């Protein structure tokens with residue numbers, strides 16, 4: 001669906017953000033992209049969506065891509081449903097007027113992210129998390145085959161993070177969408193992704209099956225802090241957290257002792 005071949009990009013001459021990057025997005029598969037701030041994750045997303053021309057290599061896509069930004073200002077007093085309806089733009093008729101079927105599809109997508117009850121509320125007055133979910137609904141309304149999400153859970157509370165991660169997994173499993181998302185949460189990546197792309201500093205990267213890529217050693221190198229993996233086992237579920245060892249508690253107990 002999407003093939004990235006030997007991709008490379010820089011904004012400052014010879015300061016490569018990434019280089020020699022090759023991977024593919026396939027139907028039903030989820031790829032998580034992780035890396036420190038400024039390593040080029042959003043830049044890579046822009047290249048995938050065709051809004052940035054790479055310095056090296058190529059991206060080829062044979063399917064429509066739905067892009068979900070971290071945030072977007074509406075610019076007008078649109079309702080949440082209007083925002084989702086914008087996702088139908090490419091299907092509108094000659095005079096650009098949405099039909100009943102478009103409105104129904106938009107409402108369906110808003111319901112899918114659990115926000116049917118705020119359909120008539122103004123988008124610009126919603127919370128950051130609600131707006132993020134509306135933008136996901138807007139991408140779904142495009143009926144894309146590839147979904148590209150920039151930190152989809154960054155503004156969401158713990159429960160809604162689970163809602164979005166489950167939804168993303170369902171979209172891959174049931175609708176056979178190819179999905180790529182960026183995240184600063186390795187546990188989110190392990191929870192739903194099939195593959196991980198770790199974008200390290202100095203234009204290096206690690207790409208592979210999720211369990212192989214998200215090791216303590218790789219994550220410690222990626223973020224420059226020691227990272228430990230902790231598995232919490234409940235009745236019918238294993239949840240994994242990757243815990244950075246910042247030394248905060250040790251410092252606090254030393255202060256208490258003195």
Ligand SMILES: Nc1ncnc2c1ncn2[C@@H]1O[C@H](COP(=O)(O)OP(=O)(O)OP(=O)(O)O)[C@@H](O)[C@H]1O
Pocket residue numbers: 011017035036037038039040041042043044
């Ligand atoms: N249009 C641009 N012109 C010049 N430099 C840019 C441009 N866009 C991004 N950059 C720079 O490229 C680097 C990578 O930016 P990018 O937004 O891709 O990082 P990121 O990995 O998504 O970071 P974060 O995790 O903080 O969102 C940054 O140093 C940024 O300042």
